[in-house]
Amino acid sequence: MxxxxxxxxxxxxxxxxxxxxxxxxxxxxxxxxxxxxxxxxxxxxxxxxxxxxxxxxxxxxxxxxxxxxxxxxxxxxxxxxxxxxxxxxxxxxxxxxxxxxxxxxxxxxxxxxxxxxxxxxxxxxxPKPQTKDTIINVGELANKLGIDKLKINTDLPISVINAGLSTLIVPITDLESILTIKANLDQLKEYCFSMEIDIIEVFTSNVREKINDYRTRVFAPTFGYIEDPATGSGNSAFGYYLINNNLWSTETLTIEQNGLIDNFNIVKLQKQIDENNNQRVCFGGxxxxxxxxxxxxxxxx
Missing domain, CATH: 3.10.310.10 (Diaminopimelate Epimerase; Chain A, domain 1)
Structure with a gap:
């Protein structure tokens, strides 16, 4: 014992x-x-x-x-x-x-x-970010997420960034659509392994409370469960995504996370310059x- x-x-x-x-x-x-x-x-x-x-x-x-x-x-x-x-x-x-x-x-x-x-x-x-060039079939991804493919916002890129975990980052058009996602564990797990990614993070700038900046949800089937209700590594990858696409202009970002309209968790993100003069994302709470x-x-x- x-x-x-x-x-x-x-x-x-x-x-x-x-x-x-x-x-x-x-x-x-x-x-x-x-x-x-x-x-x-x-x-x-x-x-x-x-x-x-x-x-x-x-x-x-x-x-x-x-x-x-x-x-x-x-x-x-x-x-x-x-x-x-x-x-x-x-x-x-x-x-x-x-x-x-x-x-x-x-x-x-x-x-x-x-x-x-x-x-x-x-x-x-x-961790230091790593990007991966991946071709995503939007229709297939929408099917695995259980969402209409028109609800994936094609005005923004779909990207894979590793800031601790290999994260597929997917823009969604609006809050209602992001909340209606009901993915199947086994189907999404198979998809993640086939794409060599750890988690999928979906996001929208349409939020429940205007003081916040983004709503995210994170799906983590490769770790044995369907949804991660509040994440550091996934949202850090999302922070690098925002930097790469010139979508982060404030000092601190406040993120609503999970699939509940009102009872969401809060994750904070900030930028910081490390000892090698590289821009890094810090997550807090x-x-x-x-x-x-x-x-x-x-x-x-």
């Missing part, structure tokens, strides 16, 4: 929404748990959380991070990163006044800004701890 410190935390939650649930295992070092055990825990938690993050402190302000869904290891999980770093800063007094932390992930070394005092949030620098305790793995003799 093994036991680990465990929390269930909802990232990007608001007073009106539930956020995105993440499991969180705190370790002395990542070697304290095997890859098979990481996957086992994520499988056991399927339907309860979307991903599980495993974190270990390796320096005064530095952490190692890995992520698993019920299906496989996830190279980078934005909402789990928000959940974990928010909780670490909130619960560890030694981190409270440190302005910037560092995390080591499969997608590189990333910075974390501590904005607890200003806005009760943390901001994560997304807060989190709510729902459960705290021990996670026990039993082994059959």
């Amino acid at each position: 093994k036991e680990y410190n465990f929390k269930k935390i909802d990232a990007f939650a608001t007073e009106k929404s539930d956020g995105n649930p993440a499991g969180y295992i705190l370790l002395d070092k990542l070697d304290d748990i095997s890859e098979s055990e990481m996957l086992q825990i994520a499988k056991e938690l399927k339907g309860f959380v979307n991903e599980v993050g495993y974190v270990a402190k390796v320096g005064e302000r530095e952490f190692d991070l890995r992520y698993y869904s019920s299906e496989r290891e996830v190279d980078f999980c934005g909402h789990a990163t928000i959940a974990i770093l928010y909780d670490l800063i909130k619960s560890d007094n030694s981190l409270a006044n440190i302005p910037t932390l560092t995390i080591n992930t499969n997608k590189g070394i990333l910075s974390v800004e501590n904005r607890f005092k200003e806005s009760d949030s943390v901001f994560i620098m997304s 807060g989190a709510i701890t729902r459960i705290e305790g021990k996670y026990i793995i039993n082994y059959m003799r």
